[in-house]
Amino acid sequence: MIQLQQASVRYGAITALPEMTLTIAAGEFVLVTGPSGCGKTTLARLMAGLIPQALPATFTGKVTVDGLDTRAHPLATLARHVGMVFQNPATQLFHLSVAEEVAFGPRNLGLPESEVSQRLDWALAATGLTPLRDRSPAHLSGGQQQRVAIAAALALRPRALVLDEPTASLDVPGVKQLMATLAELHQRHGVTIIIIEHRLAEAARLANRVILLEQGKIVADGDPAQVLSQRPLLRRLGIRRPADESPQTWEHLLRSNGNPPPTTRPLLALQNIVAGYRRHPVLDDVSLNLYPGEFAAVVGDNGAGKSTLGLVIAGLLRPKRGQVRFAGRKRPRPGLDVGLLFQNPLHQLFTDSVDDEVAFGPRNYGCFDPAFHDQALRQADLIPLRQRSPLALSLGQQQRTTLAATLALRPRLIILDEPTVGQDWGHLQQLMDFLLTLNQQGAAILLMT
Incomplete structure (x- = not known):
């Protein structure tokens, strides 16, 4: 054939x-x-x-x-x-x-x-x-x-x-x-x-x-x-041998963490959010608190509204009703307070090299740290690709580039919309270890999958 x-x-x-x-x-x-x-x-x-x-x-x-x-x-x-x-x-x-x-x-x-x-x-x-x-x-x-x-x-x-x-x-x-x-x-x-x-x-x-x-x-x-x-x-x-059992739907994977709500002030507070696109409502009366240092997951079927929720939290989509507050303020600072990894990496790649892409945000805000820059490239396995054009990479490599660029600003809240797209198990494990390190250093992480 x-x-x-x-x-x-x-x-x-x-x-x-x-x-x-x-x-x-x-x-x-x-x-x-x-x-x-x-x-x-x-x-x-x-x-x-x-x-x-x-x-x-x-x-x-x-x-x-x-x-x-x-x-x-x-x-x-x-x-x-x-x-x-x-x-x-x-x-x-x-x-x-x-x-x-x-x-x-x-x-x-x-x-x-x-x-x-x-x-x-x-x-x-x-x-x-x-x-x-x-x-x-x-x-x-x-x-x-x-x-x-x-x-x-x-x-x-x-x-x-x-x-x-x-x-x-x-x-x-x-x-x-x-x-x-x-x-x-x-x-x-x-x-x-x-x-x-x-x-x-x-x-x-x-x-x-x-x-x-x-x-x-x-x-x-x-x-x-x-x-x-x-x-x-x-x-x-870096390939994971497939398990014998079939994948389960997200409803069967939910487990209570057994912890009562923290008494500290939320890092992020959503109150009665209503949001959507034109005549198509997506989020209806959504309220959510996320606390400093939390590692949380938003799960749901395709079309449930996960990406829309991420855009609202990051300040990229204005809700029709409700209130978004970040650390007591009305609006987060883009990149510094909230970093968002888009589901489609092409939506946030625009420089001529991987190195420039990851460095762009920190240089733009005047907080470029060469050591952390190299660490972000290394954890995303991008050192061999640092001079390549992001548009000439595979989807998995593009996804790792946008993730490194998002993390390079060390935001207080990291939102990852389907970060596993295009990733083999070895790279995925490496990236998750890096996220856990940032989480242990105080960053809150919201994983959408």
């Missing part, structure tokens, strides 16, 4: 894939994993024909999809044979409604309207989006946007489907629904599935083959049980 013959990809002077040879047979379900920045997304782009057709990169070798040379056939032709769900769903959504977004591909293929309607209804139902069909994708949560991108790819019904971290922003019900849909496509319709993931548990149950990448090279390839039992290799790559 898909063949790579000595395929090599370079972005400028950076080699992402050095002469890879790989064959994926029709009907396979392949799980591809590896540490952040190892070349997984580049491999996905090669398989979908985006390299060399649409993205600036130096490509040598040969890639064929369903017998078609990706150099010789336009993307419109290749899209009938292989579909792709991008790592960042916002980059492939452009219509004014969910229904129009999902129907766009089938209509572009010139299908009869009855067939378009049937595919639209099936794809929306398969991804749980039927109630949102008339909503604008731009006004959905990150997880909901991810489901729209998946539905749009499913509606094309390609013979092969490449999904780049499709579960990264999904809640547990969304992950289970997606995996059930992929299983049906694979088993009943014979669709070849290539899924790139850090969250391995659900995908490993469906896959009949696992490929591990390291620095653009295949270091293991074979049966899932055999590959994922190589503990020394997984440990070296």
